[in-house]
Amino acid sequence: MVTKRNMDAFTIHTDLLFDPKKKVFVNNTSIVVSRKSGLITTVYQRKDSLPKTIEDPDIDLRGLCVLPGLVDTHTHILLHAYTEASSTAQMRDESLVERIIRATNHCRAALLAGFTTYRDLGTEGASDADIHIRNAVNRGLIPGPRIYCVSEALASSGGYETRHENAIGGSQVPRISDPCDGVVGVRAAVRRRLGAGADLIKFYADYRKRALRFPESSWPGCPEVMFPPPQEGLQGERNPNLLLFDQEEMDAIVAEAKAARAPVAAHASTAEAVTMAAKAGVTTVEHGFLSMEGSEAMETMREKGTIFVPTLAVIELFVTKAAMKDAMAQVKKAFDSGVKLACGGDTGAFAHGENARELELFLEAGIPLEEVLFSATVRGWEACGGEWCGRKFGWIEEGVAADFVGLGADIREDVGALRKVEWVMKDARVWKSGGHAMGMT
Ligand SMILES: [Zn+2]
Structure with missing residues (x-):
């Protein structure tokens, strides 16, 4: 037979x-x-x-x-390495056509580097282009990772914008967030994003929003302002990380998203923002690189089962060696105290295809190999929404x-x-x- x-x-x-x-x-x-x-x-x-x-x-x-297949839990498919062009130049000056062509290349680079899933946290000035890139991959038009994306991140008015000094003169730049305020306003914003086709919601719990108070020299020949307060990398009095939402607003974002079966990612640098976002019940906290010492941030994440995505690979680009050492020690402490961790590099700020950097830094921080691989697979699936993903992947x-x-x-x-x-x-x-x-x- x-x-x-x-x-x-x-x-x-x-x-x-x-x-x-x-x-x-x-x-x-x-x-x-x-x-x-x-x-x-x-x-x-x-x-x-x-x-x-x-x-x-x-x-x-x-x-x-x-x-x-590996999951990169924090990416920007529409950004390329900041060593090639600053984020401001990319968002303000590059054509949308060029950005999308670049994103197409990024998709391929990620997949060939073994990253079969991307949790993409914001187009940074390209509206909802990520949704359409995701669809193009899913329709088999281009090779790329499975993408879960947010379209635009939510921020309060004036919270997350491409800064420029010629508003009176009429210069316009693409917006980089969907601005929303108050409980009613943030609920409406969540509804707008989900209606546009987003898989998950991202909001900025805090940000360096006072960039124009002591503006940086941002065009050739622009004189430096005199005697600005000190700033070291991502923290300082010149442009401090400040809360963008109050607790009630964060709670409303999470409640609205979860009612629609969408996970929530919160950008949070300060311990205060980490704590508030975790209390609100977000799925993940992104960055959290400033000291959590003496705060309830770590304990709240552990209690609430929040996944911490420390994005060490991008922090490395901005901070001093000493600050990097502290950030890595904090990640190890989080691991030791039972906080869930996922690997997301903020890839895009550095080259797509170099995604493994985050795993390498987890290992350098002292997290055991098997746990690092778990963070880059199963935990990645959970960060993307787990059962809400509509597909199982990562094991x-x-x-x-x-x-x-x-x-x-x-x-x-x-x-x-x-x-x-x-x-x-x-x-x-x-x-x-x-x-x-x-x-x-
Ligand atoms: Zn990011």
Whole structure:
């Protein structure tokens, strides 16, 4: 009798695979996946040894260190490295066409680096373009990670804007937030974002909103203001981080979003903003790099089950070595005290494709490898909304998306393995093999 082979299903054979749910590396595991659904259908431990060569359509990943596809929990698909152009120049001066072409390249770079999911936290002046980029990926028009996006972040009036000094003269710049105030106003803003197609809501709990009080020299030949108060990187009296919303407003944002089954991310730098956002019940707190010492910030996050996304990779770009050391020690302390952590680099501020930097910094902070990988997979899924995502991804089990990364070295012995991405699969489709990108066909 000839059995007709099921062409929909194929098997991936591994000999070193990370299981993030159990937080262990397992040997000799095979995974059956469905092309049609893009999901894992069976996972089994092999008892018998495999033949030397594996035949199509099955895939042989023996010799690679295989992880579930990685989740970058804090990205900006529409930004490129600030070392190439400042965020102001990108938001104010670059054409929307150029920004979208760049975003298309970023999508590809992220996917080929093994990041199969992006939680994209704001277009920074490109309105709801992220929603349409997400749709283009989902429609198969361009390669890219699975994107969960916010369109525009919420901020109170005057809270988060591209600053310029020629408003009287009529200069206009694209807005970089959806401004809203008061309980009624913030609820309306959440409704606007969800109506526009956002997957989740982001709001600025605090920001350096008084930039124009002692403005920086921001065009060639612009004289510096004399005797400004001191400022070091992202903190100081020249442009301090100040609350943008009161507790009632934050509570209303979260209640409105959650009633619509949307998770909430809060940008919060100060301990006060972290505490208020966590009390409001946000899903994640972004940054939180200023000292939480002597505050209830960490305890509130732990109690409320808030996921902390410390974005160490972007903090590294802005602060002194000493301040970076403190930020990393604070992340380790958060981990030790039982605060949930997810890996999100604020990627875009540095190059898409370099997403692994956040994982490297987690490791440098002293967080165990298995926990770091958990933060970059399962916790990433939770940060994107968990069951509200409409798809499971980030671990290896029947019914979960077939997203995998094959590294060319054993990450337990070589941290650099995260930069040796040989093979990438998303939704049961291979995008990179033998270190080379695969075509769209
Ligand atoms: Zn960001």
